[in-house]
Amino acid sequence: MQPDYSRQLLLKEIGAQGQAALGRARVLIVGLGGLGSPVLQYLAGAGVGCLGLIDADALDASNLHRQPIYALSDVGRPKVELAQAAVAAINPAVRVETHGARLDADNALGLIRAYDIVVDCSDNFRTKFLINDAAVLAHRPAVFASVYQYEGQLQVYKPDPQHACLRCLWPDAVSDGVVGNCAEAGVLGPVPGAFGALQAMLCLKILLNMSGQLGGELLLLDLTNFSSSKLKAPRRAECVAPACAHIHELAREDSSIEVMLESLDAAAQQGLEVIDIRTAQEIAERPAGARHIPMADLLANPRLLEPTRKFLLVCATGRRSLAAARQLRTQGIAVHSLSGGLQALR
Numbered sequence: 001m002q003p004d005y006s007r008q009l010l011l012k013e014i015g016a017q018g019q020a021a022l023g024r025a026r027v028l029i030v031g032l033g034g035l036g037s038p039v040l041q042y043l044a045g046a047g048v049g050c051l052g053l054i055d056a057d058a059l060d061a062s063n064l065h066r067q068p069i070y071a072l073s074d075v076g077r078p079k080v081e082l083a084q085a086a087v088a089a090i091n092p093a094v095r096v097e098t099h100g101a102r103l104d105a106d107n108a109l110g111l112i113r114a115y116d117i118v119v120d121c122s123d124n125f126r127t128k129f130l131i132n133d134a135a136v137l138a139h140r141p142a143v144f145a146s147v148y149q150y151e152g153q154l155q156v157y158k159p160d161p162q163h164a165c166l167r168c169l170w171p172d173a174v175s176d177g178v179v180g181n182c183a184e185a186g187v188l189g190p191v192p193g194a195f196g197a198l199q200a201m202l203c204l205k206i207l208l209n210m211s212g213q214l215g216g217e218l219l220l221l222d223l224t225n226f227s228s229s230k231l232k233a234p235r236r237a238e239c240v241a242p243a244c245a246h247i248h249e250l251a252r253e254d255s256s257i258e259v260m261l262e263s264l265d266a267a268a269q270q271g272l273e274v275i276d277i278r279t280a281q282e283i284a285e286r287p288a289g290a291r292h293i294p295m296a297d298l299l300a301n302p303r304l305l306e307p308t309r310k311f312l313l314v315c316a317t318g319r320r321s322l323a324a325a326r327q328l329r330t331q332g333i334a335v336h337s338l339s340g341g342l343q344a345l346r
């Protein structure tokens with residue numbers, strides 16, 4: 001069966017010309033979770049010609065409440081494969097390019113250059129700033145969303161004088177761990193769903209050259225009371241072509257920060273003391289038998305770790321421990337993160 005775009009072709013802003021523009025467009029979606037799911041559904045439905053999908057994760061059962069494009073029977077399978085199948089089911093005319101990797105300083109610029117727009121559907125600040133910096137350097141528009149519990153914000157960067165980049169607003173990149181992620185802070189499924197739908201809307205507006213692209217504005221939306229506000233977010237004078245003065249090069253990191261192990265016992269053999277940074281509730285459900293310092297306490301008081309020793313931070317999936325290790329390393333503490341987290345040990 002052929003895709004039918006008749007309901008959007010009726011809009012005077014779209015028409016045959018707009019539909020053809022969508023058909024020629026290439027959009028990169030970074031992260032295939034709660035934000036990425038609605039983004040890829042709406043862009044596939046709209047007939048965007050090519051979607052690039054990047055995500056290194058496998059589906060976890062705890063993802064499904066906010067990522068309903070996936071099925072419980074698919075737990076454990078790579079999200080890029082599942083998302084590719086979801087796009088094909090909605091619109092087989094859309095070409096999909098899968099990238100089963102994590103966006104990093106080595107691949108970010110090349111990937112973002114290969115697309116017309118990048119949509120930030122990541123759940124961590126490090127990736128958001130990496131996308132920002134690469135988008136500015138590559139002169140590509142980027143649509144950002146951040147969600148925290150019941151609220152979130154939207155921002156659009158475009159290579160023009162109106163649109164601020166993330167570093168125009170936050171010249172000193174925000175660290176992960178200061179603001180909780182879904183694993184720690186909790187989230188109700190429709191919250192990222194709503195923001196992902198708005199990201200898809202902004203992406204289509206950019207591709208169709210429609211008005212209302214959040215130029216110089218940051219949109220805040222709180223779903224507890226449905227209040228919304230737009231803050232002025234002007235581009236800084238020092239953020240001009242060819243790039244924002246706050247961007248020097250894409251941030252790289254020491255690849256040894258993540259450690260792969262068969263068991264926690266192997267950590268001691270490498271001279272690493274294991275620190276379990278999960279919540280007390282998580283530990284009660286699945287004890288690991290290691291020293292416990294909750295992530296928030298550790299980041300608030302890094303001196304809990306003796307400066308002469310080396311540590312291995314562990315959490316459920318390796319995401320929080322990596323974020324915490326990155327932050328503690330900036331304070332000169334010798335920390336590593338267990339790659340894949342405790343769930344990878346089995």
Ligand SMILES: [Zn+2]
Pocket residue numbers: 164165166167168169236239244245246
């Ligand atoms: Zn800037």
